[in-house]
Amino acid sequence: MTRKPANRDAFSVLDRPNSYIGKTVPRPNLDRLMQGRGLYVSDIELPRMAHVVFLRSPHAHAKITGIDAAAAERMPGVIAVVTGQEIAVVITPWVGVLSHLKGLKSAPQSAIAVDRVCWQGEAVAAIIATSRAAAEDAAEHISVAYEELDAVTDMQTALDPTTSVIHPALGDNLAFERNHDAGAVDAAFAASDEVVEAEFIFGRHTGVTLEPRSVVADWNSAEGRLTIYQGTQAPHMVQNIAALHLGLQESQVRVVCKDVGGSFGIKVHVYADEMATYALSKLLRRPVKFVADRVESFNTDIHARDHRCKGKIGVKRDGIITAFEIDDLTGIGPYSMYPRTSAIEANQVVNLVGGPYVTKNYRARARVVFQNKNVMCQYRAVGHPIACSVTEGLVDLAAMKIGMDPVEIRRRNLIADDAYPCASPSGLRFEQLSHHAALAKLIKMMDYDALRAEQAMLRAKNIHRGIGIASFIEVTNPSAAFYGVGGAKISSQDGVAVRLDAQGAVVCQTSITEQGQGSESLTAQIVGSVLGVSMDRVRVILGDTDNTPYGGGTWASRGAGIGGEAALQATKVLRKNILDVAAAILQSSPGDLDIVSNSVVNVSDGAPRIELSELARIVYFRPDTLPPGIQAELMATRHFVPREYPFAFTNGVQASWLEVDTDTGFVKLLKHWVVEDCGTIINPQLVDEQIRGGVVQGLGAALFEKCVYDERGQLTNANMADYLVPMSGEMPDIDIGHVVSPTMESELGAKGAGEAGTAGAAAAVTNAVNDALRPFGAIITEIPLTPQMILTALGRI
């Protein structure tokens, strides 16, 4: 079923002379960013630009009975105060549903609340002024009359008949439910020697990008065009959505995305305040800037992960896992987020639980409920940390129950490396994974047996260390199966155009975007390698709907695998076109020529024949000297989307080594290991740092990060002092190893690596903590694991 890639043997980008593939090369954008010459949205100043500040609801759920902005409108510098009703004239509401998520429902959401607010932080009015400070001053003088309504905050009671329904028209607070039943689960449990159950609880947390969400919207009424400068992961998606709701053609909207200070999925959605900013520019006919401050980032950037998942595993005495069962519940806030929806995370949990293992017996239910809290949606490694923590937590509990080593039980159950292609218990198709090779490498890297010996030795001295292992799979390179099939105008294909300029340098336009991952670098590496030019001759342009091919952007670990392949294919065409012209000029044949180090050379002896700069000069300025009938095409465009597999699954395994202070409940992370298989590695350092960064976010979830809501729906730690992001002081060294199983769907063979770290880190830490606490008989299945929780579990407080 796996097709052989077209001419992999005849032409391989991997073994060309001077290839950059597989090499750590500095990113082309490094100097610019390090010298402070990047251009972020907040750096953009336009003539007549105004600043918008949103007055936000202090209540989780309330009727708006009146807004008096008269005093605010008279304040110095104030241009306008705009309410939800007023802005509705230029922008229509939206409903965040997708047709392939059957039964998913949501209510219409407005750019600014009309009549009712549904979470603390929802915008109720926009104040537009000559500066942010002036707008904030004025915001203090707007009086809004609210009539508080019952707030639905606890997801566990959201579906109770006695709980009020947030959107009465929807009938209940259930946004989405998915059930899955494969194999013979009941029979498998009945035939098990042990069945273990646990409830896993995951704190709500968020992405905390260094640069907050920011937009400058510039409606040019003379041109009838809106230019949106925004730090987004998906410019064409923003173009589509903005046009749709402002009543424009997509050709009337240009989205420009310059430098972006981190995204992690936070910036792949379209937020109400961003929509309001586009609309305000149209309404006021001037550029309007919105830069979220840190407090509103916490209150409005999507949250993620708020799950309670009951899990059950059956196991035989010989370690063979017989079945998995889960019942997942998650609360997503009052609306399903637009346009990707808030059902995806729960859906992923169902997809991914049990994924690394052989057993086919799997039953799952996931329910997604509305609440009066901030919206939840896709954040780095969507669903993976939940699925991985539940699966790996259950596997460890099963191992503990039958007295088997955690590594051994995995060895006995992970899908064999030669069993591919095959499918997961939830029906996902795997092309080629390498769980056993990865585990073997991990065990070696961490010197597992020595660590176990050290652990035993220290235990005798009352020092309690733990080892935690977590195998995982990761969804990367998504095809249209993710969003397109559900009706979302989110492209799953990407395009790259490459052009040889008049001095033999290359301009490359790509539809993937850069938020720090290194999209620019990997594109230049591929183009440089395939064409045979040095990277400093390749200029990569991204993030501009007017000036790049159409494509999805950068999310779901797709940039390298999809955008990279488009770059490879486009460059191959350009290379061929160049060699055709070169052959004509040199009276040779294209097959006898190659491009190496910026020159056309003989294949036979490598002798330089003509420099690309000279070739370009002839093509552009002396085409009259070319033989008749030769029309050079020194620009080529190609697009790519995976067609055979809906997703390119990757796999890996992580391990954590940590110490629990049983007097204080504090956890010290001592070391972390990851072995990961993302197929072809384009730039080892970029891949390793993606994984490290991902691990750090997973460690944040494991030990630190949580959006703490009170029972009235108030977010009580919306600041950087009380919301604990993981910081370098607490982070362990993270060692990374690789197994390489390229995907055959593309010539490049690259799969994604952006989310692997986040997928398994928390599971490894939780398993390690429970391993450390084993002598005390304490088991904790809730994260973040706080000292308070650990001391409580130990019965010390």
Place this chain on the structure above:
Amino acid sequence: MKASAFAYARPTSVPSALELLVAYGDKAKVLSGGQSLMPAMNLRLISPEFIVDIGELAELRGIVVKGDVLTVRALTRHVDVLRSPEIATHAPLLRDATSHVAHPAIRNRGTLGGSLAHADPASELPACMVALGATVIVCGPRGERRIPAQEFFTGIYETALSPQELLVAVELPVARKDSVHFFHEFARRHGDYAIVGLAAQSTIVDGQFTDLRLGFFAVGDRPLLAGAAGKLVNVAVTPEVLANASAVLGEELDPQEDQQATPAMRRHLAKVLLQRCVSTLLSRADLQSGVPAR
């Protein structure tokens, strides 16, 4: 997150600074390192009309030793404390504590005077002042006042300073040759305010404490000089003696609940600190597990 508009002055002498403070009363705020004041203003938790920036007051800078007294003036930055040989020699507890205050960027600006005037009950430095028996010197329209540290801190963000006064310096007795100190805090992350912390200064003769001052922080509305120390001085410390002191400590504490810890957890952690402090200072590993941590 923009501060509301305010007027600003940068006086060049203490008298002119005091004049401004008298003129504007509680509408004015002193700006020192700005590391606590500016965030509060940007969050609009406070909106002072007038900012008196004392950064130019040269007479508020410097660290001086004279006889038995170490004077640290108000504008001494946390980074200066860390680098000062005088402090390393004469008040090593203060140096150890300061290394736990925030991060380098904040320590480069934040000042000792600002920290003490701010009086965050979770801050390391007020507890050091209490443990070291410092005298806080403040200057106001009616001249200078000398306030013992224990009387200076009066509540959460509250001190004996009036809005017309400047904190100008602290005086610390120089550490005796035979004195030893202990500093430790429990914080979720390096540089965070502590969940519970202890700054202790002691003298030990023949394996017994002859003096022990235990300055706990983040256990109440102000730093606590624990009376439990009295149970440990001039006695042979046995596990029972330590357990007794621990019980007394538990009675003294009135910790608050926040997102990091319940009062019970704070009480528990304070007792762990006491135990670790005593066993460390006396070099007695046997006391480590002598106290039931409960």
